[in-house]
Amino acid sequence: MSGRSAVPGVQGVALRARAAGHRRPWTRHLLGYALVAPLVLLMVGVIGYPLLNTVLLSFQDQGVVGSNSTYVGFENYGRALGDGEFWAAIGRSGIWLVGNLVVQTVIAFVTALVIGGNGRWARASRTWTLFPWVIPTVAVAVIWQWLSNSNYGVVPKAASAVGIDGLGSPFGDSALAMPALILMNSWHWFPLGAVVIYGAMRTIPGEIYEAARVDGANAWRTFWRITFPLLQPVLFALGLVGSLWSFNIVDSIYLVTKGGPADATTTAPVFIYNKAFNEFQASDAAAVSVVTIILLAALAFFYIRVARPKEDQ
Amino acid sequence: MRLRKVRRAAVAALALAVVLPVAACGGSSGPSGGGDGDKTLTLWHMEQPPNRVAAFQKVIDAYNATNPEYKVQAQVQDWNQIYTKISSAVQSKTQPDILFTIPDFTTYVRPLGAVRPVTSLVEELDKEHTFGDAAKAAYRDDDQYWAVPLYGMVQMLWYRKDLFAKAGITEAPKTWSQLLDDAKKLTSGNQKGIAVPAGKNLATDQVIYSLMLTGGAGNFFTDSGQVAFDKPQTVAALSLYADLLKQSPSDAGNYSWGEPQAAFNSGAAAMAIEKGQYLAPFEKESGRPASDLGCAPIPQADTGGQPGSIYYSNAAMVLSPDDARAKGAEDFLRFVLKPENYGQFLNAEPGLFLPLTEDGATAPSWTDNEVIKKYQGCVDAMLEQSKTGGLFGFVDGQYVDSIGKVSGQNILAQVVQRVYSNGESPAAAVKWGQQQMQEAVSR
Numbered sequence: 001m002s003g004r005s006a007v008p009g010v011q012g013v014a015l016r017a018r019a020a021g022h023r024r025p026w027t028r029h030l031l032g033y034a035l036v037a038p039l040v041l042l043m044v045g046v047i048g049y050p051l052l053n054t055v056l057l058s059f060q061d062q063g064v065v066g067s068n069s070t071y072v073g074f075e076n077y078g079r080a081l082g083d084g085e086f087w088a089a090i091g092r093s094g095i096w097l098v099g100n101l102v103v104q105t106v107i108a109f110v111t112a113l114v115i116g117g118n119g120r121w122a123r124a125s126r127t128w129t130l131f132p133w134v135i136p137t138v139a140v141a142v143i144w145q146w147l148s149n150s151n152y153g154v155v156p157k158a159a160s161a162v163g164i165d166g167l168g169s170p171f172g173d174s175a176l177a178m179p180a181l182i183l184m185n186s187w188h189w190f191p192l193g194a195v196v197i198y199g200a201m202r203t204i205p206g207e208i209y210e211a212a213r214v215d216g217a218n219a220w221r222t223f224w225r226i227t228f229p230l231l232q233p234v235l236f237a238l239g240l241v242g243s244l245w246s247f248n249i250v251d252s253i254y255l256v257t258k259g260g261p262a263d264a265t266t267t268a269p270v271f272i273y274n275k276a277f278n279e280f281q282a283s284d285a286a287a288v289s290v291v292t293i294i295l296l297a298a299l300a301f302f303y304i305r306v307a308r309p310k311e312d313q
Numbered sequence: 314m315r316l317r318k319v320r321r322a323a324v325a326a327l328a329l330a331v332v333l334p335v336a337a338c339g340g341s342s343g344p345s346g347g348g349d350g351d352k353t354l355t356l357w358h359m360e361q362p363p364n365r366v367a368a369f370q371k372v373i374d375a376y377n378a379t380n381p382e383y384k385v386q387a388q389v390q391d392w393n394q395i396y397t398k399i400s401s402a403v404q405s406k407t408q409p410d411i412l413f414t415i416p417d418f419t420t421y422v423r424p425l426g427a428v429r430p431v432t433s434l435v436e437e438l439d440k441e442h443t444f445g446d447a448a449k450a451a452y453r454d455d456d457q458y459w460a461v462p463l464y465g466m467v468q469m470l471w472y473r474k475d476l477f478a479k480a481g482i483t484e485a486p487k488t489w490s491q492l493l494d495d496a497k498k499l500t501s502g503n504q505k506g507i508a509v510p511a512g513k514n515l516a517t518d519q520v521i522y523s524l525m526l527t528g529g530a531g532n533f534f535t536d537s538g539q540v541a542f543d544k545p546q547t548v549a550a551l552s553l554y555a556d557l558l559k560q561s562p563s564d565a566g567n568y569s570w571g572e573p574q575a576a577f578n579s580g581a582a583a584m585a586i587e588k589g590q591y592l593a594p595f596e597k598e599s600g601r602p603a604s605d606l607g608c609a610p611i612p613q614a615d616t617g618g619q620p621g622s623i624y625y626s627n628a629a630m631v632l633s634p635d636d637a638r639a640k641g642a643e644d645f646l647r648f649v650l651k652p653e654n655y656g657q658f659l660n661a662e663p664g665l666f667l668p669l670t671e672d673g674a675t676a677p678s679w680t681d682n683e684v685i686k687k688y689q690g691c692v693d694a695m696l697e698q699s700k701t702g703g704l705f706g707f708v709d710g711q712y713v714d715s716i717g718k719v720s721g722q723n724i725l726a727q728v729v730q731r732v733y734s735n736g737e738s739p740a741a742a743v744k745w746g747q748q749q750m751q752e753a754v755s756r
Contacts, residue, residue: 171561261730262727
């Protein structure tokens with residue numbers, strides 16, 4: 001859908017009207033405005049107001065959330081921008097974002113290709129592939145902690161059975177905690193990507209593959225020359241939404257490591273949460289939030305500029 | 314005609330848009346109620362395990378059955394959420410009438426402005442039941458008591474007598490060097506000598522603090538409230554902790570309350586330092602007889618050591634908005650501390666919740682409990698250990714207002730993590746801890 005009207009001639013009429021300088025009376029649009037008004041009000045209420053509140057809070061010196069405060073100008077921003085721990089958290093957020101993006105996309109793509117087949121196993125796996133997705137995040141956190149616990153976890157027990165003793169949970173190791181969390185989170189969310197990619201693959205006409213086969217293209221070449229390019233718009237949208245979603249994850253990380261060990265998994269959202277609710281520095285947390293929002297918006301803008309599929313430009 | 318229809322539809326849609334959010338905001342249901350005709354007192358507690366919820370509810374039901382003017386309704390809260398929740402509840406005047414607390418949480422709630430002093434009630438209860446000094450002290454500030462003490466908790470050294478016997482160890486360690494030697498002797502194959510936590514959590518805060526107390530580093534504030542964390546005794550306690558972590562399971566960096574206990578009960582660790590929750594499930598979870606569970610005071614530093622352990626009383630604050638409701642809340646707390654009811658309340662977690670009153674400690678409602686009877690020796694040892702216990706910010710008669718900022722950030726646990734996970738030296742980590750604490754209390 002490129003925005004072209006489905007009714008022949010309508011677009012031409014609209015264009016002619018606009019060219020002639022005719023504008024419809026505003027009353028004609030009243031119903032349209034009225035119908036979108038509830039949604040706009042809702043958005044203003046649940047996004048606009050908290051955002052404005054956060055910005056206002058970032059110029060105050062509030063400690064405990066909701067306590068009295070006074071205006072301090074840009075003091076909190078100065079402290080936030082000069083805080084090495086904040087920039088370290090932003091760096092870990094970058095690792096978290098890229099790690100999730102890569103791992104989830106690869107697993108999702110492989111899964112979509114597998115379940116896209118026509119065999120009995122492929123058909124059956126279309127259902128159970130969704131399994132990790134439907135498990136609540138809390139349960140995912142508990143399952144992974146149980147699996148890897150050195151005392152009663154299946155993984156250390158299995159390792160011990162083959163002679164590898166003393167294997168501990170990666171979540172307790174500052175070098176392994178972040179990769180382990182990325183793997184856990186990717187396992188939880190890859191079905192979403194797999195289903196979207198699978199759905200998009202089903203829209204590619206079979207004739208194209210047929211023609212490629214007739215031309216002698218092998219599976220590898222078919223994937224890179226047909227499947228991948230035609231999926232680019234979907235992958236672009238998935239990458240954008242998935243990245244923003246991943247960046248903002250707090251629950252999975254907090255449930256398993258609380259940002260530890262020794263801050264090894266303290267991403268920007270976890271850093272903000274700790275500032276507000278453990279260190280009781282609500283205004284500092286608000287300032288850091290605003291800086292993070294700006295960075296995230298810049299990242300999204302950059303991504304759209306660079307990764308947008310060519311046909312949409 | 315058509316335009317009129319469009320306008321009518323537009324007006325209806327706009328009206329809906331205006332009404333919906335208003336309707337959404339109108340259905341407020343605060344936790345406390347508190348209206349003039351509302352005769353229900355709300356009680357918030359943070360004891361989430363189902364057995365504790367059920368036991369507390371039994372006591373509440375028994376109280377409500379006496380037909381008081383104000384009946385009590387319990388709502389279970391989460392320790393991780395309560396800081397935010399009570400703040401917004403006080404702001405919106407929907408705070409509970411009774412809020413369970415620990416000393417550092419009280420320092421956080423008091424500035425919100427809703428906590429009522431309960432001095433006359435505490436003095437009355439003290440006269441009737443006799444509180445221990447340690448139970449009350451942490452709740453006294455500005456010549457007032459701010460909470461009614463309800464139950465105590467103290468840490469001990471727990472050890473597996475069967476594993477000690479196998480390793481040829483005949484008695485529990487009394488000093489730090491004995492503790493470390495025994496931990497090394499007991500570490501063999503998949504069995505570790507001890508399980509201590511190193512996660513960024515309160516469990517780690519508390520275990521390292523018990524060792525700090527027995528090493529003479531329990532008081533890390535000066536008389537004027539300045540931070541005095543960076544001292545040789547703290548470094549020594551942290552060095553010991555780092556050595557003990559080497560004899561702990563390899564994922565101790567993520568351990569909190571439950572994991573050391575699971576390791577201990579499964580025989581994967583021979584010792585642990587924790588509170589009395591180790592008693593009740595020991596036989597069932599370990600498959601060993603009760604006689605295999607040993608307990609001892611926290612080992613002391615070889616030089617300059619002193620008896621001690623983290624100890625604090627849990628209490629109840631009264632936050633009722635008016636005098637009548639506050640009187641109702643006080644009546645309920647009087648009921649709980651009556652010896653015939655107190656045991657039932659304490660046995661919500663037998664062995665973990667210790668009595669704070671003299672008549673409570675001898676009340677059959679508590680002593681007749683099967684777990685208390687079975688582990689009488691350890692229960693007595695915990696009551697004895699309580700006498701030398703303390704809590705950071707409240708030792709030596711202190712009342713540090715800003716201690717909540719230190720405990721809220723788990724700075725003690727972070728210091729442990731810097732040594733364990735980052736390989737920092739104990740001295741450097743303690744220096745870092747000093748800076749963090751200074752920053753926390755200064756803002």
